Amino acid sequence: MKKITSTLLLSLGITGGILTSCDIERFPNNYMATEQVAENQEILFDNMLNGMYAQLKTWSDPMHRLGEYAGDNMMIRGASTDAFYEFITYSRTPDNYRLQNFWDYGYKAIAQASNIIKMAKQTDDPTINSKLGECYYVRGMMYFYLCRAFGRPYYQAPDKNLGVPIVNGTPDEDAISNLSLPDRSTVKATYQQAINDLRTAEQMITTSFQNADCASKEAAQAMLSRVYLYMSGTYENPNTEYADSARYYADLVIQSPNFHLVSREDYMKSPRTAPENYPEDIFVIKRLAADFPGEDYYYTIGGMYSNIGGMGWGEMYASAKYLDLLNETKRNDWRKGDAGIVDARAKFIEPQYSTDDNGNYTEVLRFITPNATGTGYTYVQLPVNNTYTECYTVDENGNPKDRYLITPYTIGRTADEQYYTINYNGSSYTGVIDYQMSLNNGYPMFYITKCSREDNLESQLHSPIISRLDEMYLNRAEAYVKLGQPEQARMDVNTIRTRAINDQAAYDATTFAANAAQLVDKERQLELAYQAERSYDVFRNGGTLTRQYPGPHPISDVPATDYRVTYYIPQTAINSYPSGSTLTQNPTSDGGVITH
Numbered sequence: 001m002k003k004i005t006s007t008l009l010l011s012l013g014i015t016g017g018i019l020t021s022c023d024i025e026r027f028p029n030n031y032m033a034t035e036q037v038a039e040n041q042e043i044l045f046d047n048m049l050n051g052m053y054a055q056l057k058t059w060s061d062p063m064h065r066l067g068e069y070a071g072d073n074m075m076i077r078g079a080s081t082d083a084f085y086e087f088i089t090y091s092r093t094p095d096n097y098r099l100q101n102f103w104d105y106g107y108k109a110i111a112q113a114s115n116i117i118k119m120a121k122q123t124d125d126p127t128i129n130s131k132l133g134e135c136y137y138v139r140g141m142m143y144f145y146l147c148r149a150f151g152r153p154y155y156q157a158p159d160k161n162l163g164v165p166i167v168n169g170t171p172d173e174d175a176i177s178n179l180s181l182p183d184r185s186t187v188k189a190t191y192q193q194a195i196n197d198l199r200t201a202e203q204m205i206t207t208s209f210q211n212a213d214c215a216s217k218e219a220a221q222a223m224l225s226r227v228y229l230y231m232s233g234t235y236e237n238p239n240t241e242y243a244d245s246a247r248y249y250a251d252l253v254i255q256s257p258n259f260h261l262v263s264r265e266d267y268m269k270s271p272r273t274a275p276e277n278y279p280e281d282i283f284v285i286k287r288l289a290a291d292f293p294g295e296d297y298y299y300t301i302g303g304m305y306s307n308i309g310g311m312g313w314g315e316m317y318a319s320a321k322y323l324d325l326l327n328e329t330k331r332n333d334w335r336k337g338d339a340g341i342v343d344a345r346a347k348f349i350e351p352q353y354s355t356d357d358n359g360n361y362t363e364v365l366r367f368i369t370p371n372a373t374g375t376g377y378t379y380v381q382l383p384v385n386n387t388y389t390e391c392y393t394v395d396e397n398g399n400p401k402d403r404y405l406i407t408p409y410t411i412g413r414t415a416d417e418q419y420y421t422i423n424y425n426g427s428s429y430t431g432v433i434d435y436q437m438s439l440n441n442g443y444p445m446f447y448i449t450k451c452s453r454e455d456n457l458e459s460q461l462h463s464p465i466i467s468r469l470d471e472m473y474l475n476r477a478e479a480y481v482k483l484g485q486p487e488q489a490r491m492d493v494n495t496i497r498t499r500a501i502n503d504q505a506a507y508d509a510t511t512f513a514a515n516a517a518q519l520v521d522k523e524r525q526l527e528l529a530y531q532a533e534r535s536y537d538v539f540r541n542g543g544t545l546t547r548q549y550p551g552p553h554p555i556s557d558v559p560a561t562d563y564r565v566t567y568y569i570p571q572t573a574i575n576s577y578p579s580g581s582t583l584t585q586n587p588t589s590d591g592g593v594i595t596h
Contacts, residue, residue, distance in 0.1 A: 259281075
C-alpha cells in the first residue's frame with residue numbers, strides 16, 4: 001500500500017495497539033492495512049483509537065512550547081540554540097523543527113481520526129458511535145489548536161486571513177498518483193470545521209464520563225466554550241452571539257455532576273494528583289512514567305522549568321511579572337512553607353534558596369534594576385544587617401563593602417511583608433527581604449513545578465492539561481463581560497479568586513465593574529499559567545504582550561497586529577506539497593497583515 005510523503009503526514013497506515021479504547025497504555029506504532037481494519041469494528045476502535053490518542057502525546061510537547069514560551073509567565077536564563085528559543089524571542093522562521101513537529105503531529109492526529117471516521121460502518125450501537133464521537137473531538141480540537149497558532153486572531157478579518165488546510169482523511173489509493181492538496185482555508189472556515197466536529201462529538205458521545213484521558217461529551221463542550229470565546233471579539237468590540245455561545249457551553253460543563261471545584265488545599269496539590277483522581281480535569285493528554293525511560297525526563301515539559309529528582313535542565317523560571325501578580329494581594333513568603341502561601345497558585349513556584357558552608361541562609365534585599373548594557377532589567381541581591389536598616393555589597397572575601405540605607409515600604413503593604421526601599425546607584429527601588437537565592441547566569445531560580453511530580457512521584461511526570469473546570473468559570477466570566485453583564489462575571493471571577501486566596505480577596509461590585517476586562521484577564525493569567533494559553537489569550541483580545549522584566553528576551557512590546565503573532569507555516573510542509581498544489585505562507589512583515 002502506497003504512502004503519502006507530504007509533511008502533512010496524511011497517514012495511509014493506521015496506528016494500532018493491543019489495548020482497549022481510553023486505556024492509558026497507548027503506542028503510536030504498529031501500522032495496519034486499511035482493508036484489514038475496516039473488516040473488524042472491534043479492531044478499528046480498540047486499536048486505532050489508542051493510536052490516535054497516543055499521537056497526542058508527541059503533539060502535546062511542541063503544543064505547550066508554542067503557547068507558553070511566547071507569553072509572559074516565564075523567562076529563560078540565557079540565549080539558547082534550541083529551536084524553541086525562537087518562540088521566546090519572536091524571531092520567527094519557517095525552518096524550525098519544533099514548529100514542524102507541531103504541524104506534523106497535529107495532522108497525523110487529524111488523519112488518524114478522519115480515517116477511523118471514514119472506515120467506520122454505520123451502526124446504531126451507542127458504544128461504537130461514542131467512540132466515533134471521540135474521533136470527531138480530537139479532529140476538531142486539532143483544527144482549533146493549529147488555527148490559533150498559524151492563523152490570525154479571529155477578530156481580525158477571519159473571512160480573509162488564512163487558517164490551515166482542511167484535509168479530512170487519507171485519499172483513496174487510486175487518487176494518490178494524481179494527488180492534489182488544498183491550500184489553507186480561511187480562519188473562519190477552519191473554525192467552522194472545528195465547531196462542526198466538536199458539535200458532532202457532543203451529540204455522538206453518549207457514554208458516561210470515565211476519565212479525563214478519554215474524550216467525553218463534556219470535553220467537547222469545554223472546547224466549544226473556548227473556541228467560541230476566541231471568536232467573541234475584543235472587549236471594545238465584542239461579538240455577543242459568540243460570547244453567548246461561549247457562556248452556554250461553559251455553563252453546561254459547570255452544571256455537569258462529573259466535575260467540581262476542589263478545596264484550596266487540594267488545589268495546591270493538583271500537580272501531584274493523577275488526572276483520574278482530580279475532579280476538575282475534563283481532558284488531559286495522559287502520560288505515564290513508562291513513557292520516559294532513562295534520561296527522557298530531561299526533555300519533558302517540566303524539564304525546562306525545574307530539576308526534580310535529579311532530572312531536568314531547570315533553565316526557565318517564573319517571570320518577575322507573574323511573581324508580581326501572585327504577590328499583588330499580599331506577598332507570598334516561601335520561606336515559611338505552606339503557611340507563607342497567600343495565593344494558592346504560588347504553591348506551583350519553588351524558589352531555590354542557597355545556604356553557606358554551615359547550612360545557614362543569608363537574608364538579602366532582592367530588587368530589580370534597569371540594565372542598559374544587557375537585556376533591559378536585572379536582579380540585584382544585597383545582604384542586609386540584623387536590624388534591616390542597611391544592606392551592602394561584599395568584597396572577594398565576603399566582607400561588607402559598599403553600604404546602602406534601606407527603609408520600610410508600606411504603601412499598600414504591611415510591615416510583615418518586608419518590602420523595603422533602597423537608593424541604589426542614584427535611583428530608588430523597592431524589593432523584598434528574602435533568603436539569598438541560587439543564580440543561573442545571574443537570574444534567581446524560581447522553579448516552576450506545575451508541570452512536575454504527577455502522582456506524587458519525584459519526577460517530571462506531567463499530563464498536559466487541555467480542559468479543566470476552572471477555565472470554564474473564567475470563560476463564562478469573560479463572556480459575561482462581553483455581554484454587558486459584569487455582576488455575573490464578578491461572581492465567576494470571585495469563585496476562582498476566593499478559592500485561590502480567601503474570601504477577603506473577592507472583588508466588590510464597584511471595583512469590578514470599573515475594571516471588569518482587566519480583572520478577568522488577570523485572573524485568567526494567574527489560574528491558567530503554564531498551560532499553553534497565555535500568549536493566545538493576549539492576542540485574541542487585541543492586547544499587547546509586554547515583557548518588561550529580567551531575561552534575555554526582547555523587551556519591545558508585541559501588539560496583536562504584529563505579523564509575528566502567527567507562526568510561519570513550516571517550510572518543509574510547503575516544499576513537500578505536490579506539484580500543482582499551493583500552501584501559502586504567512587506574512588513576513590506587518591505590511592502583509594490583514595486586520596479588517
